[in-house]
Amino acid sequence: MIQKNKWFRIFTNKQGQGTIEALALSVTVIAAVTALGAGIYFSVVHVGMNYMLHEYLICQKTQGATDCKKDFYKKSAPFLVAAKVLTLESSVVFRKQRARLVVAMPMKRTLTFKKELEIY
Structure with a gap:
């Protein structure tokens, strides 16, 4: 009979309940903020x-292909914090x-961009 009361008290103890709920809520909030x-x-x-x-x-069409590629890589660096250009x-x-541009993104994703420009 004593063993039954001991186990019953362990499962009905309310101390630490707020800590467990706060931990569960913080994990959920961190996951949501990360996904966002x-x-x-x-x-x-x-x-x-x-x-x-x-x-x-536009740079290639108006100025030729002299420094356009260098300018592209230099100006695109702020956008590519966790990604890198594979091909241009x-x-x-x-x-x-x-x-045609291929960018390697985190989580093993790639983005492919294709553009055409015709200046009249």
Whole structure:
């Protein structure tokens, strides 16, 4: 009979309940903030690289291919905190300037951007 009361008291003890609930809540909040931060980062990289690729095409069309690639890498560095550029290719087909960019993102993801520019 004594053993039964001992186990009953262990499971009904309310001391430490607030600590357990706070720990569970903090883990949930940290996971939500991390997921939100990752979503924002992926969005900023997508928009930023899209814009930088467009600027790269304009630079190539107007100034030639002299320093455009160096400028692209230098200006895209703030967007690529946790990512890196794998390939940056450009070509001219008829009068259109084309570029293809592949960016390696965290969590083994890659983003591929393709752009065309035709200045009349």
